Amino acid sequence: MVLELQQRLGARICAVLKEKYDLAIENISLETPPDLRFGEIATPIAFELARKLRKAPKIIAQEIVTALGAIDGFAGFEVAGAGYINARLDRAAAVQMAVSDEALPSSKELLNAIVEHTSINPNKAAHIGHLRNAILGDTFVRLLRAAGCKVDVQNYIDNTGVQVADVVVGFLHLEGKSLTDIQEIIRNCEMHRALGSARQQSSFDYYCWDLYARTSQWYTSGTTEENEARKRLRYDTLHAIERGGNETSEIAELISTAVLKRHLETMQRLGIEYDFLPRESEILHLKFWEAAFEQLKQSGVLYFENEGKNQGCWVMSRATERVQDQAGPEDDAKVIVRSNSTVTYVGKDIAYHLWKFGLLGRDFGYKPFFAYPNHECWISAEHGETQHPHFGAARAIYNVIDSRQSDPQANVIQALRGMGHAAEADHYTHFSYEMVALTPRCAIELGYDVSEEDLSRAYIEVSGRKGFGVKADDLIDRLIAATRAEVDARQTGVPSGRFVLAGVGTARSEAERHRIATQIAIGALRYFMLKYTRNSVIAFDFKDALSFEGETGPYIQYAVVRIRNIFRKGGTTPEAVLAEFASQSAAAGKSAGQQKVTSNTPQNSDEGTKCQDTASVVPQEAQKNTEALAPAASLTAWLSSEENEDIWSLWLRAGRFSLVLDQCIAASEPAYLAKHAFQLAQEFNNFYHKHHILTEEDVNRKTFLLATAAVALRELVKALSLLGIESPEAM
């Protein structure tokens, strides 16, 4: 609603500037004034034009205002301050717009996009850092889809790296396990899992977490000779895995696949699903790099270095500035192919991204891998199924990768551009975010040894290698336990201050309690990860993450539950109320437009009768009284009176959704939506305390208040669902 009106106003101002001053200004900056006293939309355009036109801003503003005339949806314009133009909305009209829930303007060309996120090395359990990645990525996917974009979700699996080799070394050489032993361990974990045993017994990824940390330590814990032998073992294992077709690579595949399944299960708890899992092993075996190498050589992006420190390597110039007159080797260049003719990580990444944009001329094989209730997730394979969906060849890609990787990401973009794929380079977004670290207090709480130096820091980086961090499933389990305690407390009538009314705590089944607790826990977790903007480091602390008050997911969910309770108690539904309110205000709007008051009383229409019988003892009088005023007039009065400013403010906030969505996508920043949802819930709670809806005697006003609640509900549920947070029926 607000977005639409802003666009309308912007276009009109644009036209005025054109005809009046012959100025072609594309983007009229429009903003939200700090206070409703200044109207709903404002523009400082007159300030910008002051110098160009050599006139005082105030005079320009006045000229524009007079030239604007009347615009549909606006009540008027005025000049304020030193030259602001403030626009006041036609509040009754705006409310009607908000009720109709306008379709989203699909302003964006319908881009076919790939969002890649999660991408956890399949050698250990997921930790809180991975949660931030996956939640950010998943939420962004939801935002893009809401805006009408077709999105494939990919989760890149580096199953041939040293990290996997380390766990293989651990199993084979530290634990002396064989292939069949490992199969047995995995089977055992799955059995324990089915029985609902504790995480330590039932999670293969937890087993690997510890083993990986032990192996990492083992490499440096022996004598110098021993350590060297161990390192050799490590690289022999790595190379065997990369080659494939041997028992070591078979073990690696077994481990990484089992851990990957655990990751998908963990993420599924948060409502996160994937479409395709491309694996590094296929990028290797299907010779993606060889195809890319040819293209890179032909385009001249890579060149062979004959001297200097990178002698014998294929390298890529790093920076954009090419100092031509500077002779000699470019030691600063990025090595893509080593002197032993193996390819670096960035090289493989370039090949992979050429595939993403459909520029490689090769494709993966595809096999189904993981079944979600509503769709299948596919995985790359050397020899896939003949029938499979098509991935890749996207117009835009978003890589959710932490900010430490911005250098290699920039390298890939630079290579694309150098190869002449400028459009692709422009649509390549490194969706970067800062890490999740632990506060020293949290680290101590978890029982880790914290050094003196770390104690003095604000936060300590998590490390999978050291086994230092909070595992994702542990956190989710703790959250569910905490929310479950709250749900039970509200259930058994142990009140947090208030008497629990009979009937309020109607006995809920075990399954129901569990479901509610889970919804709240996930809501708390997702909101916690989304409320910070991307480039702020989250210093993780259980106290903050386990909080359900204030700016949290449960706060917003609670507002939803409150609204639902109102409708439940009132014996009506949001849909019915909105339908009634819409027909009422539409009819009234028409009559008001004709300057005539009709005797039409929409309250008596069949739609609205349900909520009538409980309240309104004096329907006849009430109708008589409001007849003189007519719903439109009273609506306008309610929306503009001082003591109802909170109601109008709530409607206005509710109408900002598409504007916020636009901003989120433009800035790749889901936190804006999180903020919006919280503010909306906050305004609703304020409204809730101030106006008691069900005891309102004026039936027209009661309908109006119910409609306000209904729109708030609709917008809250919509915003929450885009944040991946469910709206519980009860709490």
Added chain:
RNA sequence: GCGCCCGUAGCUCAGCUGGAUAGAGCGACUGACUACGAAUCAGUAGGCCGGGAGUUCGAAUCUCUCCGGGCGCACCA
């Protein structure tokens, strides 16, 4: 040494492309539950927006510089 990010209330953070009186949450203190459930609401206190200079009618926001903190910059993967 080079590059990127951060520095805003006691703490954790918002502040969109420069704009009107710098906002939330937590914590502290005061109040409000026999109402549609208080996982809530109202109120009070708390700020040279790291320092300095510049651009501008106008700077938390842009530029430069200094200070403080974090992360990158390998033929590792």
